[in-house]
Amino acid sequence: MSRGFQLSLIAALVLAPLLALGIQLSRAPADVPSVVSLVKPRTLGSLIAGSLANPQPTNLEFSLEEINAHLALVLPPVSKKDGGWSFQNATFRLEAERVHLHTVYRWHGLDLHLRVSYMVALQGGKLQVRPFSASFGRVHLGLYWIRKMEEGVLHKLLPSLKKEHILMNRLETLRLEPARALLKVRASTGAQSN
Secondary structure (H helix, E strand, O other): OOHHHHHHHHHHHHHHHHHHHHHHHHOOOOOOOOOOOOOOOOOHHHHHHHHHHOOOOEEEEEEHHHHHHHHHHHOOOOOOOOOOOEEEEEEEEEEOOEEEEEEEEEEOOEEEEEEEEEEEEEEOOEEEEEEEEEEEOOEEOOHHHHHHHHHHHHHHHHHHOHHHHHHHHOEEEEEEEOOEEEEEEOOOOOHHHO
16 A cells, blocks of 8 residues: 555545534434414513512413523623634523423534433422533533533523522422422512512
8 A cells, every 4th residue: 555545544544434423412302392482472571570579479470482582682692703613602401390491502614513411300499400411513512521611501591590590599389390489489578579
């Protein structure tokens, strides 16, 4: 075999898996929700604020469409002219005791999809949220990368969700279903709601 052929073969063996990985990272996960509803979702901001200020316990029911429309309102897309990572949107998919957070980022014109799945439970009046799986595009991530993605994604998104964070800290009950979330929120004590 000639030296040129050997170098070409080595380059192909190294570059082919990298190219395949790049393609898989840029592909959307197979189960990205595509929800089309003719019913206009309620604006949840006023419902959340009212619940936080209510001196009585409040029962709330949010549909999945309402939750995702609310996320689109409070987490608007970020555009970057330099081609760097920019946030596009976040959506939830709900199951019993599970939440799947799907975020889309744009990087040099490519949409990159990150999905982190969480087990959600209310224990002793505290919301417990534990990640159990994650994928970047169609590449499944291990626990180390789940923690890294969680740090990178959630810590950037949470500052925009102050009222929602307060609401989650005041839950008495929480039930998740595929199409809705049912919540009971403790009464306002005055100073906590601000």
